[in-house]
Amino acid sequence: MAVIDRVLVGESLVIENRPDGSGLDLLNVAHIDLIIGPRGSAAEEAFCRTLTDQKEGVNGLLAVVAPNLMAKPATVMFNKVTIKNGRQAVQMFGPAQRGVAMAVMDCVADGTIPQAEAEDVFICVGVFIDHKADIDERIQEWNYRATKEAIKRAVNREPKVADVVKTYKDSAHPFAAK
């Protein structure tokens, strides 16, 4: 029985305080929305569409560990905010891409994604990079951690609906209306 036998959805946000202690580092926050699924599923369809459906300021790209070494399972990344400048584009094509690819491969190495299924699984990763992001190390490390966590949550079907039912009224959303 395959582990990745259907479309699974995961999410993760990673953030810390600014290095100068002035509050949360919202400029470099990593927030991943992720879909993973097998060949023949809507995830394969979404993968092919995302990689080929380019728009000005919104680009799909294959996640590669390094050029000529794409991640397996095949993984497409796309930005969730419009790319407005060259620096932001390089942050997407550089630190974020590296972070996402390393997270995918860690999940294969540790068995979260069974190696035997890797050829038949497709991953779509939505990445948030603020157009004022300013610390490449954080972009890379936080997108790495968030992607890894999103994959693990997706495969584990987390959060469990019962947990969400239990906690949703106690939780606070940082951007909720005050």
Place this chain on the structure above:
Amino acid sequence: MSILDKVLSLFSGGDSAPAAAPGSGRVIDRVLVGESLVIDNRPDGSGLDLLNVAHIDLIIGPRGSAAERAFTRALTTQRKGVNGLLAVVAPNLMAKPATVMFNKVTIKNGKQAVQMFGPAQRGVAMAVMDCVADGTIPAAEADDVFICVGVFIDHKADIDERIQEWNYRATKEAIKRAVAREPKVGDVVKKYKDPTVSHPFQAK
């Protein structure tokens, strides 16, 4: 039709399209993904020629697959600065399998547009046909295969010969890798933490 194929066809929803399902005995029997980057130093030795780098993301798959749907959409969903076009060896001689190219960076000026419609298009089409000629894509499957090629052309690219040659080499390599299912997941698992395998734009 093998017994296994008959059993599998029971679960395929009775789709009558002549799709090459996994197990059909065809080489291009499913959606396959390939990637390749080709670069060299600048002619003046000032470092890597990032202006003319070729970086191909590629999908190839049979009739009835998501690759066919991506192909038809990519060719018909035109947007300002992002245009799909058929790869042609020369006008009136399109590549077979049918191949759509699209740019991965916004086309900002006329020179860049001509580089896409000229050198890059020629390079991609020649690579596809080389892969048919050498059997990587069986000629018998060519009418039932669709290829989508994402091309990167910097808006400051300045050497047409390099755009053509490097996109040719990168497309050919990406097709061969896709068909061979390379890189193998086991190889990526082995190499991905190797300090010598670094991403040129990763955080320092």
